[in-house]
Amino acid sequence: MPWLSPRGVSYPLSEEQVKGMLKKYDKNRDGKLSKQELRFAFKEMGLHFCSWKAGKALRFADNNCDGYINEDEMNEFVQYASKWGFRIC
């Protein structure tokens, strides 16, 4: 994982934890995650190139093509995004 650089003490997040974190980043409480919300969440969870990754994961998991990740699409999204290695810093 060359794009991960450790920032102090950190530990990897499980898929369940990532899902819980993502829900907290639904800032406007519409039950869906926009690209902006995802990008912010990725950044907070220690990912680099978060804008690019947010877009890539969003396109992958956005089954109904509305540009948002809803509850149903979340599982696929998290599975896809987990390979980048989320961390709590």
Ligand SMILES: [Ca+2]
């Ligand atoms: Ca939202």
Ligand SMILES: [Ca+2]
């Ligand atoms: Ca969608």
